[in-house]
Amino acid sequence: MADIEKILDNLNVPKQIIDKSEQLLKTLFGQSFDEIGGIIADQVKLRRFKNQIKIFSKAQEILRENNIDPKKVSLKVLAPLIEMSSYEEDETLQDRWSKLVAHVLSEKEDILFHQNCISVLNKISSEEALLLDELFEELQQKRIQEYEIKLKQYKEMEQIFPDNNPNAYPQKPADYPVTSFEFNLSKYAERNGLDEKDLYFKISNLISLGLLKWETDVHVEASKYDEDPADTDIDVNVYVYNDEAFVFTAIGERFIKLVK
Structure with missing residues (x-):
């Protein structure tokens, strides 16, 4: 029985799942099941408590x-924040949870955004979080490059027209909208030595969470149904598709700035 207890002790299974399968497990493990179930529940609670200590201690340091x-936090945010963060054992994501906790405890109340952040952070993997970091770094580089191009153009115009409107001075890099900068999935995978199919699933997940979105193209075709001049009916076909291009959303930018 000690071997069974050791195996079960290493399982990360909530007690409610054990309860639903109680009859089957009792058949497998015999009369000692109740005792083992209690051990599992205690171990899960202990692991969750350790996670909470790590995350909230880091948040306090921040x-x-x-x-x-x-600041005082709405229970609508605080309850899921404590609950969801306690399940995280990956150190990379624990750091992000700590920053989210610190933000929630320090910023003005923004219940919907905070709830969304909690939900997103609970659903992404550490690999997806790192991918998001890398994409955001590339986005920042794209912004800087755009700023430098605009600045060069401005200075050239300034030499030609000394009295040029000062309001035409280019925006700061951070002011350029995130939706202005596309990423091509195939090219990004090739450039970074990534498996395109695996990248596609990761990007799709980040899109489903609202952090990224496909950059859709719309193509409209109009044609006459027949050559009879008296027939004025026109057929219009609208095609909506994407060319593997995606962009950050405003929520995605705000989320990554908060937890990165």
Whole structure:
């Protein structure tokens, strides 16, 4: 029985799932099942508690380093924040949970956005989080390149027209909308040595969470149904598709700035 207990002790199974399969498990493990079930529940609680300690301790350090006093948080946000973060055992994602906790405790109340962040962070993998970081870094580079091009053009015009309107001075890189910069899935995979199919699924998941979106193209075709001049009917076909291009959403940008 000690071997069975050791196996079960390493399972990350919530007690409610055990309860639903109680009859089957009792058949497998015999009369000692109740005792083993209790051990599993205790171990799960302990692991969750350790995760919470790590995450909230880091969050407290962030607040202290930035001289921020924690604020009262709506129970609608606090309850799922504590619940969801307790399941995270990956250190990469624990760091993001810590930053989210610090943000929630320090910023003005934004219940819907905070709820969305909690839901997103609970659903992404560490690989997807790192991919999101890399994409965002490339986005920032694209913004800087665009700014440098605009700045060069502005200075050239300034030499020709010294009294040029000062309001025409280019925006700062951070002010350029995220939707202005496309990523091509195939080219990104090839450039970074990634499996295109695997990348597609990761991007699709990030899109389903609202952090990215496909950059859709719309093509309209109009034609006459027949050559009879008296027939004025026109057929219009609209094609909506994407060319493997995707962009960040405003929510995606705000989310990654918050947890990165």
